[in-house]
Every structure is written in C-alpha cells, then in structure tokens.
Amino acid sequence: MLYSLVELNRAAMAPIRLAARAGRAALNSPLNPMGQTSYGKSLSAMADVFESATRYYGKPEWRINSVRINSIDVPVTPEAAWRSPWCGLIHFRKDAERLAAARRKNAAPLPRMLIVAPLSGHYATLLRGTVEGFLETHDVYITDWTDARMAPVWLGRFDLDDYIDHVRRMLTHIGGGAHVLAVCQPGPPVLAAISMMAEEEDAALPASMTFMGSPIDARRSPTVPNKLAEERPFSWFEQNMIYTVPGPYPGVLRRVYPGFVQLASFMNMNWNRHVDAHWKFFNHLVDGDGDNAGKHREFYDEYLSVLDLTEEFYLQTIRRVFQEHHLPRGIYKYRRDRLVKPEAIRNVALMTVEGEKDDISGIGQTQAAHDICVNIPKDMQTDYIQPGVGHYGVFNGSRFETEIAPRVTQFTRRFTQPELEEAAAASSAKKKR
Known part of the structure; x- marks a missing residue:
C-alpha cells in the first residue's frame, strides 16, 4: 500500500513541479526585469529547490569520459x-x-x-x-x-x-x-x-x-x-519494511525493500544536515553562486537516486x-x-x-x-x-x-x-x- 501511495503522490506532484519549473524559467528570462530583483531571485531559487526536492531521480549516467x-x-x-x-x-x-x-x-x-x-x-x-x-x-x-x-x-x-x-x-x-x-x-x-x-x-x-x-x-x-x-x-522487518511493487514497473507484484524507505532512513539520521544543505543551496542560487549550487546538485542528483x-x-x-x-x-x-x-x-x-x-x-x-x-x-x-x-x-x-x-x-x-x-x-x- 505504501508503495502505491508514494507513486500516487509522485503523480499528483507532477503538475505542481512543472508549474514551478515554468515559473523559474520565466523569472530567469533576460526579458523579465523582475528576475533581476531580490524578490525575483528568491522566487526563482524557491522554485528550483522545490523542483529538485520533489523530482523523480532515475538511474544516473557514469559521466566518466x-x-x-x-x-x-x-x-x-x-x-x-x-x-x-x-x-x-x-x-x-x-x-x-x-x-x-x-x-x-x-x-x-x-x-x-x-x-x-x-x-x-x-x-x-x-x-x-x-x-x-x-x-x-x-x-x-x-x-x-x-x-x-x-x-x-x-x-x-x-x-x-x-x-x-x-x-x-x-x-x-x-x-x-x-x-x-x-x-x-x-x-x-x-x-x-x-x-x-x-x-x-x-x-x-x-x-x-x-x-x-x-x-x-x-x-x-x-x-x-x-x-x-x-x-x-x-x-518487525518482515511486516514493516517489505512492500509490493505496483504497476507499471516491470517488477509488478515482486516483494521488495523499497529504495525510498532506505533513503528516508539515511536522511532521518542526519536530518538537520540535509535541511542545512538545502538552505545553503537556496542562498547560493539567490547569490548566483553557480559553483556551490552545482556541487549541491551533483551530490543530491546521485544521493536521491535509489533502487529496490x-x-x-x-x-x-x-x-x-x-x-x-x-x-x-x-x-x-x-x-x-x-x-x-x-x-x-x-x-x-x-x-x-x-x-x-x-x-x-x-x-x-x-x-x-x-x-x-x-x-x-x-x-x-x-x-x-x-x-x-x-x-x-x-x-x-x-x-x-x-x-x-x-x-x-x-x-x-x-x-x-x-x-x-x-x-x-x-x-x-x-x-x-
């Protein structure tokens, strides 16, 4: 049941996430004078943080050339x-x-x-x-x-x-x-x-x-x-950590320990550290600090990608x-x-x-x-x-x-x-x- 609820929540958030992405693109447009104000930069950074935190992360590429x-x-x-x-x-x-x-x-x-x-x-x-x-x-x-x-x-x-x-x-x-x-x-x-x-x-x-x-x-x-x-x-582990894969995944009906459960466990162990990291990410975006914002993206794009x-x-x-x-x-x-x-x-x-x-x-x-x-x-x-x-x-x-x-x-x-x-x-x- 939990797995299905997570997938339902992900689907429900999709339109909001797309709206946040569209708003960020509009604010970052060079034709939009509001995007150059402190208020506009804060709104853009807020949309960026929200989109990053709620996105579905698939399997990353190796990126070793x-x-x-x-x-x-x-x-x-x-x-x-x-x-x-x-x-x-x-x-x-x-x-x-x-x-x-x-x-x-x-x-x-x-x-x-x-x-x-x-x-x-x-x-x-x-x-x-x-x-x-x-x-x-x-x-x-x-x-x-x-x-x-x-x-x-x-x-x-x-x-x-x-x-x-x-x-x-x-x-x-x-x-x-x-x-x-x-x-x-x-x-x-x-x-x-x-x-x-x-x-x-x-x-x-x-x-x-x-x-x-x-x-x-x-x-x-x-x-x-x-x-x-x-x-x-x-x-307790049998009853609380194991869930059934829903459709449309190829592994539908397979019993698994979901990656999102493991991720939640790891993040709860250092919750304050993750909150602080995202707050710093927000400030880096507002300040236009692309290097530090890029390092945050690189780490969390990997960290939030999980498997079952x-x-x-x-x-x-x-x-x-x-x-x-x-x-x-x-x-x-x-x-x-x-x-x-x-x-x-x-x-x-x-x-x-x-x-x-x-x-x-x-x-x-x-x-x-x-x-x-x-x-x-x-x-x-x-x-x-x-x-x-x-x-x-x-x-x-x-x-x-x-x-x-x-x-x-x-x-x-x-x-x-x-x-x-x-x-x-x-x-x-x-x-x-």
Whole structure:
C-alpha cells in the first residue's frame, strides 16, 4: 500500500513541479526585469529547490569520459563486460593507444581491480569518485546491480547466496590475480565468496581484498542502524519494511525493500544536515553562486537516486549480518549446508579501511576481517583508519582522493603478479576479437 501511495503522490506532484519549473524559467528570462530583483531571485531559487526536492531521480549516467595520466587525457568507455539478469559487470575500458602514450611505453598491463558496489539502496554510480580514484593506476571493473522493481517476477529469487555466486562469476570472468575492493554492504558476502574460492583453490582467486566501511562484524562499535537491527525482532522487518511493487514497473507484484524507505532512513539520521544543505543551496542560487549550487546538485542528483532490493536479499542480510552475525561467529552456511571458512584464505592479501566518524559501520566492524582470516600472514595484512571522515568520506571526496586511494594503490601494487596481468590482457584481447 505504501508503495502505491508514494507513486500516487509522485503523480499528483507532477503538475505542481512543472508549474514551478515554468515559473523559474520565466523569472530567469533576460526579458523579465523582475528576475533581476531580490524578490525575483528568491522566487526563482524557491522554485528550483522545490523542483529538485520533489523530482523523480532515475538511474544516473557514469559521466566518466577520460582519465588524466602523466598529463595526457586517455579516453574511457564504460561498457558491459559480463551480464546476468541481476547484475552487469562494467569495465572502464581505456583507449589502448592513448594509454600506451600516457604510460610512456610501459608495456606492463595495469593491475585489474573489481569494485563491488553495495546493494543497499543506491546505484553503483554513487561510487563514481571511487572509480575515478583508481582509474589512473588500475584496470577498473565495477558491479552494477539491477533495481528489483525492474526485474519481472518470472526471473525468480535473488538472495544473499545468489549475490555470493555473482561475485564469484565476475571474478572468474576477470581472471585470477585481480584485486577486489568491497565498499560497505558487500563486505560479508565478498569475504564469504573468497573463502569458498580459497577452500577450492579456485584459479580465479584474487591477489588481494580490500574492505572499506564494511559490517564484517556489526557487533563492534554499534551505530544507530546496527542498534535498530538488534532491538527489533525479525518479524518487525518482515511486516514493516517489505512492500509490493505496483504497476507499471516491470517488477509488478515482486516483494521488495523499497529504495525510498532506505533513503528516508539515511536522511532521518542526519536530518538537520540535509535541511542545512538545502538552505545553503537556496542562498547560493539567490547569490548566483553557480559553483556551490552545482556541487549541491551533483551530490543530491546521485544521493536521491535509489533502487529496490528483493525481499529475500534484504531479510537474509538483516538476519545473517546484523542480527545473528553468522560470518564472525563462524556459522555462515552457504545454501544452508556448506559452512563458509574464512580460515581457508592463506594467499590473498587483506586491507581494511575505516572512517573515524563513520556513523553507519563503526570503528572495528571492518577490522574484524583480520580476526576471522586467521591464516593470512601478518605481512600480507594492512589496516587503516582515516581521521576526520564519516561513512561517505571513506570512498568519496578529497581525503579519499589524496589519502585513502593512494594507500590502497600502494597496497595492491605489493601483491600484483605481472605474469597474471599479461595473461589477463591477452585473454581480454582474444575475447574482443
């Protein structure tokens, strides 16, 4: 019912939003003298804020066209390297000739990196800054998860174990010796996937794994979301967080955890900060400060774009990760019968990154990976806490660019195997032919 009410409200607001847009255009016209007055500028800014706050935000574009390497712009093309109904593997392919020129005839292929984006309400494009932070130094791939409201019911289920399967399939496609970087939610399933690959001595086993702001063990330094998951019974999440997708979406009748519910939860955690941001946005518009207004638009255009999660994926994550803590307790069972054994990992380097002010995954939750991967040699482990940043700052922003990304790059370089990179490059070229 809630989903239908939200869609009805969106439809009802459409004429008002169009009127606001038309009014703003009229006030900004150079032929309208009122638009140059303080009153006119305030009315225009008010219309702009209203239209932005009530707009429907679809899936954003990547908007990554090039990367600058050694003062040379190298064209970049995001393209699907592998796809299933539930996920696309996006490869940020660089122009080979320009890349060779930029690297000054360095023939060694760039190390491959798989960024596993969270399936927790936002699109993978929220990690645009993360991708850009590694494009110069890595051959970057990223997971692009499907919005559950766009998945017809005949596709069947997609649960936490299916997520693990997808991570394994994508690593197999990329090839052994790659580097995996999991941001936030993917931490536990990625660690489970690599644990099983290590136990099987899978040829596609990555060379390193980096976890950033991940709830490997949500019992440590519990935050507001962690406490909510602990305090509420599982039945509460079943009854209050799951809704049915209405028409005309392709996923009509699918049971989902809607992205707008997750977004409302995140915004309520920092409500005053969001109100203040929109008030500043209003003042920037009145003052004609296009740079700061543009930064606000760029952030919120991404932040307000959300996707839905399948019922089974969301509820399994609540139970296994946030309520019963299966992985750190050593009781996670894949498909209910195979025990996941992180102690099987011996030859995959481990790095954890946390933010000092993270209010989503508290200090220690990501570090827990070191405690459960007991057989990784100490000289293959690295832990880093970034001072002064919250959850978002762990994978985006100026401190990520200048302090975190360089440390991760230095870490992956230590464990890059040139012969595997050359084999992977040859395999990729063969696939394209």
